[in-house]
Amino acid sequence: MSSNSKGVEILSIGTELLLGNIVNTNAQWISEQLTHLGLNHFRQSTVGDNCDRIIKVIQEISKRSNLLITTGGLGPTPDDLTTEAIAKSFNVSLFERPYLWDEIKQKLSNSNLQDNSSSLRKQCLFPKNAQIINNPRGTAPGMIWEPIKGFTILTFPGVPSEMKTMWQETALGFIKSKFSDTYSFFSNTLKFSGIGESSVAEKINDLLYLKNPTVAPYANLGEVKLRITARAKNEVEAKIIMKPVREKLEKEFSKFIYGEDHDTLPSVLIKELANRGQSIVFAESCTGGLLSSSITSISGSSQVFQGSIVSYSNELKNSLLNISEEKLEKYGAVSEEVCEAMAINVKEKLGADWAIAISGIAGPNGGSKEKPVGLVHISISGPNNHITNIKKLFNSSRNRIEIQTLSVNLCLNSLRLILLSNS
């Protein structure tokens, strides 16, 4: 029998979580880690900084689980009660570890720390037989403690960067050696663009009932993902289990799948353009720099991206992109005619192989009956006088940021499809 037969739980401690001041990203991150380790994880709880309530929930968990991961409540302030409450749950006293106090003083060497600065000193108190989880990124250490046989607690601070470092440097090895069985979960996420979640789900309804691998759809704004998860002894075995599903999906959706796992639309485009030795520039109006920054957020973008002109005002469309006042007057800034000229002119002026221009009405103001909020024109200009013009009307219930984000996605995916058909 594995020592994980009863399962793992996560307990998040912090009144700020109950007040709704912050989103509990720690629980998600730890859940993901437990999944990769193949551990049975059945339940999560959240309580506030209240000693009695922490004790109650810890005593409950100790009866039904083998391993408890806690986050939060390890700091120096009066509402940091986790270690104290855990000890009280099992009627155990806390003792100071003097070397930890020396470490804290060293870490805070710049501040005027007094030896009687009791609020920080609290962080050196632990049950006698607890193992310390060193905190390289902060002052509050965690602990690994087995208060009763068959039940182990690991404590972490609530600060995500500290928790993650401590997990990776200390906790991961401990959990792997003591709690993981021979099976783990391996995941592969396929990413889709240009197709909605319901269209994807409809076509693969049968796959959603599979047991190993499992297939689960997720959707972000303008993007659908399918996560394929296999339970296997190792990665090679996992790949064999996932293969038939992957092949079926790749056949069914071919050009809608733009990448997998850490790929993003910008990263895929940069890679493709770099392979071709081609460069790109933008002329942005309604997206106001978002298209450029989506590309420049990726390391290595300077290989293909040269720059762009954000011509928010009509004056700059005229002076920087040579769009004549007559054309702006006759067709309006949000028109196929102006957008196409923006693409052609920015490509020539900045001297690139490809150019994308975008002009639209991101709202909430500025819409009219003929040109409502959500109307977007995109023009893509490429080698050999290639021009593609796209007109799109996003749903009027979309807010400004959504329309800008969806517009950027549409620009990137449209160029991806053009490159695909020209490969």
Added chain:
Amino acid sequence: MSSNSKGVEILSIGTELLLGNIVNTNAQWISEQLTHLGLNHFRQSTVGDNCDRIIKVIQEISKRSNLLITTGGLGPTPDDLTTEAIAKSFNVSLFERPYLWDEIKQKLSNSNLQDNSSSLRKQCLFPKNAQIINNPRGTAPGMIWEPIKGFTILTFPGVPSEMKTMWQETALGFIKSKFSDTYSFFSNTLKFSGIGESSVAEKINDLLYLKNPTVAPYANLGEVKLRITARAKNEVEAKIIMKPVREKLEKEFSKFIYGEDHDTLPSVLIKELANRGQSIVFAESCTGGLLSSSITSISGSSQVFQGSIVSYSNELKNSLLNISEEKLEKYGAVSEEVCEAMAINVKEKLGADWAIAISGIAGPNGGSKEKPVGLVHISISGPNNHITNIKKLFNSSRNRIEIQTLSVNLCLNSLRLILLSNS
């Protein structure tokens, strides 16, 4: 005795939460709502799509709380088990409400729905005396049900947009009338820039111990917030309770406080420039469009923002911004000399009152011993030959996106301080 004397709990249902596939933003949103309603909310739980485990946790909660809010598990797929499990928890049967089936058919009028399409039909099954929470944005309704005296359950789908609409249209009124007492919580968040969380916390340590109002610090990347929360009968009373704390903070931190609640650095700047009738343009290198998009993400930015030049390559710094090849050669693109020239030239070329130029090394590649990753030059050019040059070295542990984001914040806050001292 209020009917909320035992408190409220949130139960999130979904295996995707335990697998770590998604972050539980629903729990945060509902927590925030409960806080505004002044309800005692002591605990949150998360379980997977497993009927026995859902039943167990619901029975536990029914013994210790008055009100349970559940999210997830209301859809048509086989792993949507919430309503069934709740009914089983209290040994109650489910009955179909025929009018709900008609509604679902109407909502899905475009699809070929069969009357025997049992998977969707499941969404019409409810306990006899449950009240339906209409779902205007999806097919799965929720319910308000009091299975035993003094314990009420409200169910919502896991899709955030559906849950929020249902909350606002139906649940909010019900909870207010049945569970809210005469006190509510009112919050005011002061936002800081140019100062770190620990510096803020150190100076106001005494305030962190207050009971009413409470003061809690939070930090995002490059931004610190202090949330002041008062428990009061109404907003006027809350303002009186918060006033002394607000005044103390405003005196202590004056120019570090850039705004409150929904204010952002871009929104505050746009407002200030609009009041002055002044315009702004940018020349961006290392931020690659992010500075521009931070401004254009705000509705109304076209009042003050005219456009910008994203000169990512040295060729474009030369051709679009007239930075001489000699200057680029002599000082390098990341230098005070080049950055100042970028600011002066873009202001003149694009014809604005203010210009910000930024050039730096966002990494992870491209750093050198003299110019390491994290080095950023900012120049601000304004009316009457105003020039401010700023050199900043961000910590090398920062990743690319963080360096870009912190650089944008530094640009915006620097201009804010210049405007403040010129007002």
